[in-house]
Amino acid sequence: MNIGAVLIDIDGVLHVGDRPVEGAGRALRELDRRGIPYRSVSSTTRSSRRSVAQRLHRLGYEIPEPWIVTAPAAAAVDLRESGRTRCCLLTTPDARADLEENGISAVDGGADAVVVGGAGGALTCERLNRAFRLLMEGAGLIALEKDRYWMEGDGPMLSAGPVVAAIEYAAGIEAEVIGKPSPAFFQRALQGIGARPLETAMRSSPVSVVRVAAV
Structure with a gap:
């Protein structure tokens, strides 16, 4: 080869x-x-x-x-090139840096898309409801991954997949996977x-x- x-x-x-x-x-x-x-x-x-x-x-x-x-970095390029630069970011603060440094603005209203990654403890019911309402208003749903879980030192941890699946079910839409x-x-x-x-x-x-x- x-x-x-x-x-x-x-x-x-x-x-x-x-x-x-x-x-x-x-x-x-x-x-x-x-x-x-x-x-x-x-x-x-x-x-x-x-x-x-x-x-x-x-x-x-x-x-x-x-x-x-x-x-996150790859998604930022795709979102920017497609004109979807205002996004609700359900990610960790660290991952958010890759998005914001590549032209994506984190917003709570009037979003072009909702971006979901492994948010860990930063993911709250309030943030989920806010994202859900944005989707019902017409925002797109972007999944950075759809894994079910990942392994941490002390055992398995929920990944972004279950969160994406719940949002898809609630909003009646299918996520675009970029990761x-x-x-x-x-x-x-x-x-x-x-x-x-x-x-x-x-x-x-x-x-x-x-x-x-x-x-």
Whole structure:
């Protein structure tokens, strides 16, 4: 398989918890040596690119922040290009930074869209009701991901999927998914390196490499 570029998942490929994956740093240096461009993609909807880059740096990786693609950052580009810049953001304050720094305004009224990510403790019934009313007024629903849960150190935690499903049911609409594994997410990553899907490999686990052909 001739590879012109690589998309590298962060969780499980570069690190597991607070431990770097053995050999991952060496693999990145080999890509640099061969001149093969890559981007690191993260499924997190709770952290900004800056926070992800800082964490990787602490683990020994020297990956520039612009080379990291997160769902909030990718969603911001899509929303801005489609003219939906006024958004109600059901996200963590950290993830909100990726949206606001890329031209998205956080609003409580007159929203073009409601954006849902892993909001954690920032998600309250009051915020959900406010978002629901905006949807009933015509705002679109954007999901940064629809996972059911994710694993924390002390056990499973609800992810954004159940929240999105509840809002979809209440408002009678279907969310547009922009984060992984939607094609739009990977298209944003590929645009950053000028690569085509059939020339790009995706490293999504320590033992698998697949061609990004479905984008």
